[in-house]
C-alpha cells in the first residue's frame with residue numbers, strides 16, 4: 001500500500017509526497033511536530049501539517065537566508081536567527097569566519113530536539129560560537145537593543161506565535177536590536193499566493209528602515225516553488241556582496257554564489273509591483 005502525506009498549501013492547492021515511514025510524531029506546547037521519510041525529498045520536517053524543510057531542497061532556502069545578508073554586511077560578527085528550529089540557517093551562519101557569536105531564539109524546544117535526532121546534518125547546535133535561547137523571538141529582540149549585526153527570521157507561516165513576526169511593532173523592535181549598518185531578512189512567502197502579505201511586509205519595512213527590498217529563490221517544497229525574502233537595513237546596500245568576502249570565506253555552496261546574490265534582486269514585473277507604495 002502506498003502512503004502519501006498531503007499539505008493544503010492554499011485552500012485550493014495541495015502538494016502530496018509519497019512517504020516511506022513516519023519517523024516521529026508528537027504534540028508540543030505549540031504545534032504538531034512530525035518527521036517523515038519521503039521517497040522524493042528524503043527526510044522532511046512537518047509542523048501542523050505544513051512542510052518546513054527537507055533533505056533534498058533545504059540548502060536552497062538556508063543558503064539564501066544566511067549568505068545574502070552575511071555577505072552584504074561589511075563585518076558581521078553577532079547574528080540572531082529567530083525561529084529556525086531545524087538549525088539550517090544557524091548552520092549556514094556559522095560557516096562565516098567573521099561570525100563570533102550566532103544566537104537562535106526558537107519558541108519550541110521540541111522542534112530542536114526532533115531536528116537534532118532526525119536531521120543532524122542540518123544543524124551545528126553544539127558549535128562553541130552558537131547559543132540557543134528557547135523563547136519568543138519578539139521578546140528576545142525587545143530585550144537586546146543594538147546587539148546584532150544581522151537578524152534573520154526563519155519562521156513558520158504567519159499563524160499562531162509567528163503572526164506578530166510579520167508586523168510593524170516587531171520590525172521597530174528589530175531596528176532597535178540591530179547595530180548601525182545592520183541587516184534584517186525575513187522569509188516572506190510566495191508572490192503567486194501571498195501577495196497581500198508581501199505588500200504588507202514591504203510597506204512596514206519601508207516605514208521603519210531607511211533601506212528595504214526583496215529578493216527571491218527557488219524552494220520546490222514551498223507553495224509555488226518561487227519564494228521571497230524581504231530585507232531591510234540600517235543603511236547597508238543588501239544587493240551587493242562585499243568585495244573579496246566570498247573568496248576569503250572559501251565556502252562550498254550548492255545554491256548561493258555572489259552572482260546568484262546579485263541576480264536574486266532582479267524582480268519580474270509582477271513581483272516588483274508588490275514593492276510600490278499603494
Ligand code: SAM
Nearest residue numbers: 083084085106107108111136137155156161162
Ligand atoms: N523554513 C521554514 C518555513 O519557511 O516554513 C521554517 C522553519 S523553522 C522550523 C520555523 C520555526 O519558527 C518553528 O520551529 C517555530 O516553532 C518557530 N517560531 C514560530 N513563531 C516563533 C516566535 N514568535 N518566536 C520564535 N520562534 C518561532
